[in-house]
Amino acid sequence: MVKDPRDPTPPPTFGEFFGRADELARIGTWLELRTAPPPPSGRSLPTLMVLHGPAGVGKSAVAAQAAHRSGVRTHWISLYDATLADVEPTLLRLLGECGGSRAVIVGAALGTDRAFRRTLRGELARRLRDRLLVLDGTTPPVVRALLLFLRDCRGLAVLVTSRQESGWRRIGARLLAVDPLDPGTSRDLVARMATGGPWTAGYGPASWPASLAGAAQGLPALARIASSLIARGTAPREGPRPGESGPGRLVRLALEDCTTDQRALLGRLSARNSAAPFTERTAELLGSPEDGPDHVRSMLGGLLDKELLQRWSRDGTYCLPQPVADVVRAAEPVFSVEKVTALWAEHALQGTAVALDGRTEHPLGPTPPGLAPRDLVPHLDDFLSLLAGSAQRGRREDAIADGLAVLLAVLGDAHRLVALHRLWPILSVRRALSSLAADVGLLEQAAALYDTDKWSNADAVPHAAALCHRAGRLSEALTVLDGLLRDEARPDDRHTAWALLVLGAVRCDQGEVVEAERALLRAAALHRASGCRRGLGWTLLHSARVCLLSGRDDEAGLLLEQADAELLSVADTRGMNWVTTQRLRLALRHGVPEAADELGRGAHARHQLAEDIRGDGWTAFYRALAALERGDRHGARGALGRAAQLFRECGDDLGSAWTEHWSALLFSAPDNDYSAPAQVSLRPAWALFGRLGCTLGTAWTELEMVARRRPSDRDLPLLDSAEEHFRALGDAYGMAWAAAVRADHQHHPQLDGPYWVRAFVASLPPELPVPDRERLVAEIRRYLEAGGVLSGRTIPLSARNTVAVRHTGPWFVDVPGRTGPHCRVRVTLLDDTPAEDTTARLLLRVSPEDGHPWGASGADRPWLTVTAAPLTPASVDPASALLRPSEQAVHGAEFTFTAHRTGTHRIRFTIALERTGTVLQQVETELDILDHDEHGGLSSPEAVTHRGR
CATH class of the missing domain: 1.10.10.10 (Winged helix-like DNA-binding domain superfamily/Winged helix DNA-binding domain)
Structure with a gap:
């Protein structure tokens, strides 16, 4: 389990504790007074006690023992060597540990210093109440500065340990001295720890055990060393050296062993x-x-x-x-503390950042090996303190701040990230804070923190596109990405990988299955090459979304498991929460609404804990669909209303559009039949989908608008538009339902219903590329026989949640009910009997059928690219080639194939438009390669279905 950096640090557990009964009693009495009624003024100031004494006397142990005995919720903060620069980070850490709102503090970070401090003080007053705060190892100036912000925290008790005795009464502190143990108690303590019982007989005051106990000078830390020496029987070979103190002698003796x-x-x-x-x-x-x-x-x-x-x-x-x-x-x-600490902090943070954002270059040299983010959680405050106390701002300090910002953003630790931003407001820190602001639904603040118009660097492009995507502005996101991804001279670096990740997510939301998968495959390869486990985790998550959209549920489940493992390795809690939301969708697709509801409750709780409003919104949306599957119309309406509110809060217009779409279908329906024609207009959702660039949402909204109107020629352009959008997506489900709606509207009421329904169903191609053709045919039959939406039969939920493609783009898709000519991919083996380590020629042609637009000669036939990739130990040359759609061999693409072992070999061919790079189709073929002594008569390879499509 990943340790949450927002969990309060508990008091230490030093082990067995002896004595100090008087001090513990006085602390207990003092703690009871914190619950006294407030003064007449109505303000209850924090009560303050200071334990003071020399180093090693056991002040921290006494404070820890008192905290454990009190039963009060405790925050333990070590402030050794802290200065006034550490005050604000300490307060922000405290606020985070109290469950303070991430959104409030991130929003305040954009204001003035005065407004920020006012917000900080107010949030602490609301959150830090009736608790015990232990400030271990600090000084009066630091405590005085902290109390200025804690003065309105009702019921707060502050226990301080310090070596300083003076300077406390000015701030109203109650002092309690923790003195060294007297000689007798010290000897008893050493004896108890050394032997587990009373002092052994025969050890007089002049014996070496007694001398070691005296050298401890009443300090428990040194008494432990003396007891260890006695227990091991390590008798001093000589007395104290000239000028050597008791502590020096004890430590020297221990070091000799x-x-x-x-x-x-x-x-x-x-x-x-x-x-x-x-x-x-x-x-x-x-x-x-x-x-x-x-x-x-x-x-x-x-x-x-x-x-x-x-x-x-x-x-x-x-x-x-x-x-x-x-x-x-x-x-x-x-070495100096600054040099030692800064060196390992810089190495640890920069090395860990590789797995978080994919960086391959280090500002000070080669990137060292990284650590798991969970391993660095205990050191977050040390890193912040290092920057707060830095006397200079050099490249090493910038590298520490840069790596720490990435780590805090992934961990979701907004309060420490805001502290870092106020300490070290460099560009990379602003970018990390902007990303976290977007995570908690503050898109406007995210844009203001990292104004991409001001930063002309490659890092700004994927970040700006990601902000557009989270806002649901799909067309705008594509425009932002266009320049970076079209720059052929640009190397495939981490910026390209993140840009492709955003591109895949946007294409998935648009319904562009093939384009989304193509972008995500390339993004996954780049993230793997750079070692970016977080980028790979998010890529696998979006790849699972693509599989869910295209009906490949088993593959989606495997990808979600892999994504969860990668995101867990980098402690990306937000990403893991989104995996749970997608598992909700998977359960819904499997027809298990009860499991979907349980997953929905878990995802809802997780998103709320992370303050991910957008994630909570989409979870509520899918829970509404799960409620519909269960027949719970009331629950569906409530979930949709909640989703709409959350989408408005976080500014996700795409979520709002889909909520509008479903609300129009559901909200105005009578309670006894939610599938009746809706009276709420679909036009707002249609307009919003069109503005955002969501082709899938536009197509289904247009289709529902036509289905819910009386047949009229005025609706034909809208129906034609829906069909064109489905055709562009290659969505066989959508085109089948568009054809059904058209048939329903064109049906003459005097015709015999069963006959024309059977005729339409028979016109659906038998090879219709959908996950469950029988179910689709049955749904369409029920829809038509019932008379469509106007007679109370709705288009099923599952239809719009699946984009079933024939591994192709729009030119290769068969139109259900209105079949036309096809294009076929033909692979021919030109050499008989291929053998191991011999060359065989393969000819690939794209062959249009009669009547297909590409069947005619002329300039209308586009140039295509075909890329060959052997999936077994073999070589194919060339790697890619140009061809034109034609049955003639001269217009095809010829490849030479060399097998490096006998057996069955598999080759994958990817066909794309040369002008745009759009992938049209992927096919795989198999070749049986024989030994030289065997004979065969294969004249062409065996075609196989591309797995996973």
Whole structure:
């Protein structure tokens, strides 16, 4: 399960805890006072307590123990080495952990500083109530700045740990000193930890165990080291060295038992110069490049055994006691904290960004190996603090901000991303925030954050097109993409991959199955080549949508599983939520409305948690269709109303158009028969589909408009337009229903119904390319026999959800009910008996039948391109060729085929218009290649159906 960065950080669990009963009692009493009635002024100011004492005395352990015992919901924030620059990121993190609205804070990021701070203060007052906030390891100026924003948080208690005793009373803090343990208690603690029982007899004040216990100076962190030395029987070979303190002696003795690698790792960890917790991944990145994860884990275990490190919590987090870090740094000076931390932060973020956006170039050199985004979640605040405390703004800092912005956008962490934007407002950060704004339905704000008219770079094109697509403006998205995708000189880079992804999604929404699949296949190849797992996940998701649209349900299910796995690997929760929505559609297509309803409830909850209004809108839309399948008209109306509201909120005009379409069919129908003619006009949906460039929606709305009117010659142009749109899409379902509506309108009422219905059904081609021809024929028969829509029979739901194509574009599609001449693809083997490692010639022709427009000679016959791809160990030359539609061999395309092994070989031919590149058809053929000693008599290859189409 991916850790949500918005989950509150719980108090640490240091393990067994001894003593401090008085301090814990006083903290408990103080916490009870936070629930006292508010003063007469009506304002309940946060109550503040400060635990102060020297480093290593156990202030954090006392605060953690008090938080666990209190039962109050706690936010634990480590602020070691924090400055005033960390205040705003800390407040934004707090607001995110309290479930603050992403949309509100992203919208406020566009305002003035004063308006933003006012919004931040107001949101905190609404969200951060009746909780305990622990600020671990901070100073009075930082706390004072934080309290300015927390002053209206009712019932909030703030517990601070600090080494400073002065400077707190000015802000009304209650002070509680955490002093070192007295010598007797310290000796008892060391003995208890060393032996598990009382102090062993025979150890007098002059013995070496007693001297080690005294060297701990009453600090529990050092007492643990002393107990470890005693438990292992490590007696000092010499007394304290000149000028050596007690802590220095204890750490030196523990280090003498460490390996060289352990001492080196401890030195690098001490370079962090912070008592803040760290993870195993931090140790790996700070360690030597030769140290693998297993070796680092072993070194950490050895340091834990010697108590030089301590466990911070059970989730694999550690801390380095400050007295140990001070001794190590004094003995062995190491790199500065800025250099060490910035180096691994930059490497980790830039390497991870490869899987998130497909980048192949690194601003400072080769891209290092990346990490899973979930591995970086514990370090998000460290990265932000690094930028907040940076004294310079160089290329390395820009690289950190760039990679962090991409990571936060994918994780959906709007509050930290807004903090980054205010700290480091470079172009890539604005682009990431714009993308996240679009995710939460703020399309206008997204456009304002990343005004693509100002940024003339390749990155702006797919981003601008994606914004158009999310708004449902399909034609506009294609216009934006046109320049980038038509630039033949441009390399196939990550920008091209994302542009093709958007192109495939837009074509799918238009109903252009072949074009969508072609774009998505190329996008998938580019994303795989660059290692962009997130891009590949979204490409597979849209490919599944194409399969659902074309009736290939089994393939859609497999693609959804693959998409879910890829998106899970990069912690893209929003993408995984959309996978659930598409699974809802799959269940609906399988005729299991109960399963669809369960998936719909789950998708609805997930989209709401992610604040993805558009995803929630489409989920509500599909839940309405599921309700129709169950016969729940009331539920369908409610779901459609909710979908319409959500689409208006997020600005998705395409969703609004489809909602208008279904509302017109459903909302005005009587309760006893939802299929009766609708009184609500379909014209608004028709106009909206036309403006957006949705061919599929336009065609079905035109067809429904004709079907729901009395027969009239005035409707024929509208019906002709619907048929033309279906023909352009290659939609056999749509053309069959258009032919049925035309037949219904042209039927003379005096004719015998059954005869003309049977005649029409018989005219449907037997090879009609639909997933379930028998079902379609039965539906059309019932429709015509009942007298069409005007007599109460509706066109089924499944019809408009399937674009069944004959693997072709409009020129190769048979028209149901009004059959015309076809074009056939012929592949001929020109050499008999092909064998292994010998060359055979293949001739491919596109042969128009008599009466086909391409059958006549002249300029009307277009040039076509055919690309050959062997799917088995073989070679085909050339890879592509030109041809013209004709039965004559001279107008065909000839290829040479060389097999590299015996057996059955498969070759795929892709035919497209040379002028536009539009794919018209894909066919596959099989050849049986024999041994040289065998004989055969094949004169032509065996044609096979292209799988998956």
